[in-house]
Amino acid sequence: MKRFVVIVSIVIFVSGCGETVRQPIKFNHKKHVDMGIGCDTCHIYVKEQPFAGLPKIEICLGCHEAPITKSAEEEKIRDFKKRDIELRWTKLTNLPDYVYFSHRRHVGIAKLDCKGCHGDIAEMPVPPERALVSLKMGDCIDCHRKKKAKTDCIYCHR
Ligand code: HEC
Ligand code: HEC
Ligand code: HEC
Ligand code: HEC
Ligand code: HEC
Incomplete structure (x- = not known):
């Protein structure tokens, strides 16, 4: 009986962990953005590449x-470095493989605001456990219609 209880608790614990993301450091977007540090200081590919990148x-x-x-959280950065451990941030916004998306097109060329697609991440004092906004096909197409961008299937599904 005792063993059964232990196994059940482990299963509950492990499955619970799968649902929310825990990042390696409690990074504070609000503090950094309020100091005037640009998004592309850390998301260095956002204007030039399809992906935005998470900071090394x-x-x-x-x-x-x-x-x-x-801050003990700040100390963790130097501690990871000392132990030669890279920061493994978990990406929260994920499109299926069959969709093509490019930050360069939307940020570098169309000059769209991050907030329109990602919500108010700049105001977050701790890492969100899931994406603040989940973009569905209808959201992409609504904006494309409004901005007179292409809506043929082939542009997003190649
Ligand atoms: C038109 C909508 C849109 C805009 C505008 C946009 N993003 Fe994204 N972003 C996405 C989508 C969609 C994904 C997921 C892409 C995927 O999984 O292929 C994403 C993913 C990301 C990621 C995860 C890591 C990565 O490399 O993809 C980061 C970080 C990010 N965006 C930052 C930004 C920043 C910073 C800006 C503004 C400078 C911005 N985004 C503007 C839609 C957008
Ligand atoms: C351009 C400079 C700059 C960069 C790059 C930068 N920080 Fe900071 N960070 C600061 C400054 C300045 C403070 C002190 C803010 C204050 O006065 O409280 C700070 C504070 C912090 C703190 C402690 C305060 C808190 O509330 O969390 C942590 C943790 C932190 N940063 C993590 C990071 C991580 C992780 C990265 C890389 C993803 C990073 N920082 C990149 C400038 C920077
Ligand atoms: C000093 C570094 C730094 C700056 C500046 C910064 N970010 Fe981030 N960003 C991070 C880190 C670290 C993460 C992963 C941890 C987290 O979510 O807090 C992240 C995660 C994100 C994500 C989640 C990606 C996903 O997979 O959904 C988005 C969106 C994002 N940032 C947008 C922005 C925007 C917009 C700005 C500017 C207003 C910005 N960031 C400025 C370091 C930074
Ligand atoms: C807030 C508005 C907005 C949202 C949301 C948006 N887009 Fe766009 N998208 C644009 C604009 C504007 C352009 C045209 C950019 C240019 O000037 O080339 C564009 C262009 C594109 C292109 C290039 C088409 C071509 O001409 O080759 C693709 C692919 C694309 N978007 C995919 C997506 C996907 C996938 C999503 C949803 C995950 C999305 N977009 C969400 C505004 C948006
Ligand atoms: C502007 C970008 C864009 C265009 C244009 C677009 N799609 Fe999509 N499509 C997406 C995105 C993003 C997803 C994944 C998110 C979702 O399921 O809503 C998706 C998902 C789908 C799915 C899977 C839905 C599911 O429930 O599993 C199908 C099927 C699909 N699209 C067909 C089409 C067809 C047919 C067209 C042309 C009439 C089209 N799409 C045009 C962006 C686009």
Whole structure:
């Protein structure tokens, strides 16, 4: 009986972990964005490539090589570096493989605001556990109609 209880608790624990994302550091978007640090300081490919990119530890170390605050979360950056561990952020917004999407097109060329597709991530003091906005085909097409961009199936499904 005791063993049964232990196994059941492990199963509940493990399946519970699958549902919410925990990032390696409690990163504070609001604090960094309010200081005037541009989104592309950390999401370095957002204007030039299909993907935006999540920051490698070297980008954080550019400012956090030496302590700026007394935060234990900040100390973790240098601790990961010391142990040669890369920051493995989990990507939250995911389209299916059969959809083509490009940040370069929407940010670099069309100059659209991040907020329209990602919600108010700039106001988040801690990492969200799931994407603030889940873009469905209807959302893509609504905006394409409004902005007179292409709506033929082939542009998004190649
Ligand atoms: C037109 C909608 C749209 C706009 C505008 C947009 N994004 Fe995205 N973003 C997406 C979609 C869709 C994905 C998921 C792409 C995928 O899974 O293929 C994504 C993914 C991401 C990711 C996850 C990592 C990665 O490399 O893809 C980051 C970070 C990101 N966007 C940042 C930004 C930033 C910063 C801006 C503004 C400078 C921005 N996005 C503007 C739609 C948008
Ligand atoms: C352009 C400089 C710059 C970059 C790049 C940068 N930070 Fe910071 N960060 C700061 C400054 C300045 C502070 C101190 C803010 C304050 O006065 O509280 C800070 C504070 C912090 C703190 C402690 C305060 C808090 O509330 O969380 C953490 C943790 C942190 N940063 C993590 C990161 C991580 C992780 C990265 C890389 C993804 C990063 N930072 C990249 C400048 C930067
Ligand atoms: C100092 C570094 C830094 C800056 C500046 C920064 N971000 Fe981020 N961003 C991160 C990190 C680290 C993560 C992963 C952890 C998290 O979600 O907080 C992330 C995650 C994201 C995601 C979630 C990606 C996904 O998979 O859905 C979006 C969207 C995003 N950022 C948009 C922005 C926008 C928009 C700005 C500017 C207003 C911005 N970021 C500025 C470091 C940064
Ligand atoms: C907020 C408005 C908006 C949203 C939301 C949006 N788009 Fe777009 N998209 C545009 C605009 C504007 C263009 C035309 C950019 C240009 O000037 O080339 C475009 C262009 C494109 C193109 C290039 C078409 C071509 O001419 O080759 C593709 C592919 C695309 N979008 C896919 C998507 C997908 C997939 C989504 C949803 C996940 C999406 N878009 C969401 C505004 C949007
Ligand atoms: C502007 C981009 C865009 C255009 C144009 C577009 N789609 Fe999609 N489509 C998406 C995205 C993003 C998804 C995945 C998200 C979702 O399921 O809503 C998707 C998903 C789908 C799916 C899978 C839906 C499901 O429930 O599994 C089908 C089927 C589909 N599209 C067919 C089409 C057809 C047919 C056309 C042309 C009439 C078309 N799409 C035009 C972006 C687009």
